[in-house]
Amino acid sequence: MKKLYRVTLPGDTLPFAVAPNHSVIVTEASAIPTLSWPNGAWCLEANLWMLKLYEQGRSRSQRGGTLLSYATNISHLLRYVYAQNTSLLKITDSQFAFFITTLLGERADNGTKKREQNHVVNIGRNCLQLISYVSEVFSTPPKLSIETKELTITAPNGTRFKRTVQFHPALALESRTSKRFPINANNIRQLRLAAHRDQGSSTFIKARRRVMIRALEMTGGRRMELSLLSVDAVHSAALTGYLSVRTVKRGHSQSPSNQQPVIMREIPISPLDIKLLEDFITDYRAPLIGKFFTKGFDHGYLFVSESTGAPLQPNHMTAELHTLKRISGIEDPISPHLFRHRFITKIFVAEIFKADVNTLKDFKAAMLGSETLKRKVCELTGHKNVASLDAYIHLAWDEVENLKTTLPNLSKLQSIDAIREQLNALMAKLEENKITSELSTLLDLITSFEALL
Secondary structure, three states, rough: OOOOEEEOOOEEEEEEEOOOOOOOOEOOOOOOOEEEOOOOOOOOOHHHHHHHHEEEEEOOOOOOOHHHHHHHHHHHHHHHEEEEEEEEOOOOOOHHHHHHHHHHHHHHHOEEEOOHHHHHHHHHHHHHHHHHHHHHHOOOOOOOOOEEEEEEEEOOOOOOOOEEEEEEEHHHHOOOOOOOOOOOOHHHHHHHHHHHOOOOHHHHHHHHHHHHHHHHHOOOOOOOHHHHOOOOHHHHHHHHEEEEEEEOOOOOOOOOOOOOOOEEEEEOOHHHHHHHHHHHHHHHHHHOOOOOOOOOOOOOOOOOOOOOOOOOOHHHHHHHHHHHHHHHOOOOOHHHHHHHHHHHHHHHHHEEEEEEOOOHHHHHHHHHHOHHHHHHHHHHHOOOOOOOHHHHHHHHHHHHHHOOOOOOHHHHHHHHHHHHHHHHHHHHHHOOOOOOOOHHHHHHHHHHHHOOO
């Protein structure tokens, strides 16, 4: 299906003000979605709303960000309104209810649902925001019955504030929430094996998939953040041991210039992971960049498209995981964000063992009372406040309780010592002879693994 939006290009600007000498002052305006109706005609109402969101400083990272998500969501409504031969302000309650029902009922070719309920709720909520905005701009009440609800929200520090949201009875299904658990180690292993064994993909795609999976594991990054990883950050990590990851979803800039501050966080990274990333850059990425770009140009992003050499888009990463899920036959939900859940959970697992507490209540109390620990977790994950991490604390506690029941007994510890001795003997024997680069890599892995035993 043809997209109804196009994104403004790097370097595009919009008029901001007129200087005393009557010259026009412009402001940066790249990565703004512009929308059309299905017949190609300019959609004034939707583009006015996009402009409003742009002025509010909504995220436009990597050709879209939050603006692109909103544009994608309201595209469904634009198609429906066009098909019904009506307008945004004339759509009725029954039509909107049918629109939501249609979104819920759509199926993919394999018979699975195209969208989960929460996704449909987000689409419906954005559509209500658009209709409310259009009604305000044109001073015309909509036929749709849009309710305004005021919610009282309590911040972690006890501060209470109110938030106004739009609501429609067709969206009552939003109360049906589903809990998503972190991706488990076995599913990660199956994805990694699928990346190796996919006979229909090139060596570059296989390598990129393997590195992408490991990058999701090691950084706990959102898919947008992963798409923004840079080659320079990898080279710097080789010197410092920390990988710089750009943090997105940190609120909205209200500055007149609309320039959003770039916030980075530093993630500890192992030497082996650094080598994995550097080998990918040298062996796979560099030849591709040289193929598509001349005169030494390089945009600097780590993950690139095989067909164009351009930076890989966040949606493509999700699609890659879905492809590997299909190849591996995994039935559990798989998405980039589930890797983030696992990363955050493992941080808390480590902190629980370090804190040496006996109950979940004790650990939560220790965490809430420790500014250092709160700051450390938020710095690693990119969260704004510790309250949003509460669900991960419970998941981590459950994992710790499970680990305590599976700690090795004496016989297992003796077996580990025996394995260590055999590895040392094997490494000494291999190093006496001339070895290949592949065997050298294997020796490095054995050395690293031996240090953990």
